Amino acid sequence: MKVLGICGSPRRQEESSSASLVGTVLQNIGLEYEMISLRGRNISGCIACLQCAGDNICKVRDDMAELRQAVVQADAYVIGAPNYFNSLNALTHAFLERWFQFRHNEGDLLWGKLGVAVGVGSMNGSLPAEQIEKFFMYNFIETVASVSGHGPAPCYSCGYGESCGIGLPRMLHGNGVCITEEITPDVTKQPDVLEAAAEAGRTLGRRLSGKHNRQQVASRMQRKLMESMGMEL
Numbered sequence: 169m170k171v172l173g174i175c176g177s178p179r180r181q182e183e184s185s186s187a188s189l190v191g192t193v194l195q196n197i198g199l200e201y202e203m204i205s206l207r208g209r210n211i212s213g214c215i216a217c218l219q220c221a222g223d224n225i226c227k228v229r230d231d232m233a234e235l236r237q238a239v240v241q242a243d244a245y246v247i248g249a250p251n252y253f254n255s256l257n258a259l260t261h262a263f264l265e266r267w268f269q270f271r272h273n274e275g276d277l278l279w280g281k282l283g284v285a286v287g288v289g290s291m292n293g294s295l296p297a298e299q300i301e302k303f304f305m306y307n308f309i310e311t312v313a314s315v316s317g318h319g320p321a322p323c324y325s326c327g328y329g330e331s332c333g334i335g336l337p338r339m340l341h342g343n344g345v346c347i348t349e350e351i352t353p354d355v356t357k358q359p360d361v362l363e364a365a366a367e368a369g370r371t372l373g374r375r376l377s378g379k380h381n382r383q384q385v386a387s388r389m390q391r392k393l394m395e396s397m398g399m400e401l
């Protein structure tokens with residue numbers, strides 16, 4: 169059993185809240201895992217050329233090609249990403265759009281696998297997690313847990329946060345705000361979020377170590393997707 173962790177933040181892993189939470193989930197699974205960062209990777213969105221329809225292999229020449237094997241070989245996924253403009257950030261969205269290549273010819277490359285969705289945002293981390301969950305559902309992957317936390321808005325480190333009128337530090341703490349470690353949101357200092365991430369890892373570990381029947385999971389997810397679209401199987 170191998171779990172693939174994906175950090176969809178374009179920031180360095182050491183400073184990424186998404187990476188931190190994905191890491192906590194992975195460390196608690198108790199199974200082999202690999203963590204891949206999308207930072208610096210050139211991944212475009214799906215271009216709808218349909219060249220993958222025959223063999224489930226995307227023909228777009230960019231950095232997604234080298235990630236394909238890792239996605240196919242994993243038994244489960246832990247995907248974390250930041251909220252950008254109240255949505256999933258573009259890099260993670262592009263990466264997940266390209267999973268279209270796995271959906272043809274019975275599409276059983278991903279069907280019935282398990283996933284954990286992780287989202288972070290300065291105001292709202294659950295939105296990106298919900299969108300990751302939706303991508304999971306479209307691939308008949310069951311989300312066993314969803315985790316979200318508050319990371320620091322860029323305004324806490326851009327250098328202008330204390331004076332900028334539209335920055336979060338001034339909006340939340342008023343004029344004359346002094347940016348300190350204490351007022352800077354940090355997922356590693358949010359015990360409930362860290363516990364939720366650890367529990368998500370343990371849950372995924374238990375599910376993978378138990379009798380995980382991909383066919384059953386896939387059928388359930390297929391029904392769930394149809395219901396979400398107001399249709400019946």
Ligand SMILES: Cc1cc2nc3c(=O)[nH]c(=O)nc-3n(C[C@H](O)[C@H](O)[C@H](O)COP(=O)(O)O)c2cc1C
Binds near residue numbers: 177250
């Ligand atoms: C371009 C951009 C747009 C953002 N928009 C939002 C937003 O709409 N809502 C929100 O809660 N956070 C927003 N943020 C803040 C990030 O979600 C936050 O900094 C997060 O902790 C970054 O995660 P990372 O450290 O893993 O990159 C935005 C950040 C950037 C760079």
